[in-house]
Amino acid sequence: MQTQKKSTRPFDPQDTYPCPVCRTGQIATMPMMEALACNFCQHIFIASAEKQSLKMADRSPPVTWHWNGKQWIGAHLEGVEFGWAYFAAAIGLIFLPTTLLGLSAYYFPPVPGSRLSWLPSAWTGLAFLSHLGIVLWLVIEFYQFPLLTYFRAWGRRTARRAQMEIQRR
Ligand SMILES: [Zn+2]
Structure with missing residues (x-):
């Protein structure tokens, strides 16, 4: 008790x-x-x-x-379970478009040496990064973790400490 x-x-x-x-x-x-x-x-x-x-x-x-x-x-x-369904959806959102683009680039390869032969792989990388960004943004929104506020406060504290160091000398 x-x-x-x-x-x-x-x-x-x-x-x-x-x-x-x-x-x-x-x-x-x-x-x-x-x-x-x-x-x-x-x-x-x-x-x-x-x-x-x-x-x-x-x-x-x-x-x-x-x-x-x-x-x-x-x-x-409150009342929200961050379950496996969300996790699976997030993984799917990141990897499904990337995999599809990667596969199409693999099965329909561009003509080697042509001007746009770099495009499919660049496009695949871009798709991965943008979907990863969406998921990260959703996670930050969900947890209401104000990254900017945190870094601003951290910067302020570091600046204050540096100022005290200078005054001590
Ligand atoms: Zn605080």
């Missing part, structure tokens, strides 16, 4: 929590304010203790997370 109580706890706005956006910083209530802020990516959140939810206030459309007692669950992920 004791360990169970420790491992899960209800969300309390007075506490600090891991930031669901950058997964690096801590979010805590700002003094004299209702909102919470992250000390790493500096995003602002509005929390609701009765709904056990956290809403990103400085992004539109706002993203919502729910506290499950241990961690933040993205609204998109």
Whole structure:
């Protein structure tokens, strides 16, 4: 019983929590304010203790997370199983067009030495990269992992550290 109580706890706005956006910083209530802020990516959140939810206030459309007692669950992920069907579909989307193009290039080879003989293989490579890109983009959207925000915050932290190094000298 004791360990169970420790491992899960209800969300309390007075506490600090891991930031669901950058997964690096801590979010805590700002003094004299209702909102919470992250000390790493500096995003602002509005929390609701009765709904056990956290809403990103400085992004539109706002993203919502729910506290499950241990961690933040993205609204998109609620009730969604990231199953094998999605995985198979993603693999199919990447490899099916590539394979078809590759096979047609293999069975109907261009006339060697002709001006466009490089085209089928280049086209096959391009198809692979573009479909891989689509799948990666979908995964990032699905998990709501704001890559740009993360890299911006990381850059800011590195810059701040470098500045401190200079001041110390
Ligand atoms: Zn953050």
